[in-house]
Amino acid sequence: MTSEPHRLQYLEAMGLTGWAARYVLPNARPTPACEWQTPAAPAAAPPGERLHALLDEAREQESAPRKPSLPPERVARAPRPGRARVALLGEAPVSEGPSEPETAEAAPEAPREALRFAFQVACLEGRWLLLLPGEAPPGRARLRLLTNLLRGAGIASPLPVFQPFHWPLQEGLPVHEPLAEAREGLRAFLNxxxxxxxxxxxxxxxGDDEALARVLALEAGRSATLDLPAWQAPTLDALASGAEAKRALLPRLLELGKVWHAEVDAEEEHPPRAGDDGRDGDGP
Structure with a gap:
């Protein structure tokens, strides 16, 4: 049996205030005791009657009238883009062919593999781009060879410092148009x-690199991507391996030197104005 303190704690926990007499008045009548009658629990129906009740309820749901559904051709569809514009501008409506079933959501385009290339680049006197395909920077021997080749062409300018560039700039990014995105990245770097x-x-x-050649769009002595005249020679390793490659390149180097001096003379006679990059369309 629950003691009086426990009973008061239960009442307090349930939010009920318990009242208890602290003093007994003399000649007071005793408080009558209240007896609460416990309500009788409903008698559980036999299992057979419960089963028949469930079956009757299922039959009533099946026999209930259902809301008629619209035919497939009357199902509301989202308006196609452009109809509001046609209505506002008063344009003639375009005849539509047989409609095809519309999917709920268009399937997202699967990402593609990015083009991969790398090169070392420098700018000779800020006017001629020197580009060496490959990730490894040129060593002292290759830089000395490049300096001698330019001097053989009559270009005595000091060799600038090469900077690396590789694509993609960050791995793991989604790629949808590999060639277009690579060209945009190259232009942004040069800008x-x-x-x-x-x-x-x-x-x-x-040198030569298949992916880099596609990005530069080299064709007929010009880079369509950079909108610049392009001049291509064998790799520095191939030129350093034998004298035959150097002798074959010598006539082209002499023509290149003539173009360099012609541009220098033109700049001395007509200095470029602000906003003019001095580009021309003539190739060596």
Missing amino acids: GASRRGWAPCRLLMF
């Missing part, structure tokens, strides 16, 4: 290099 005084008007590339 940012203009803060260092670069105003390229010609491209000199020593």
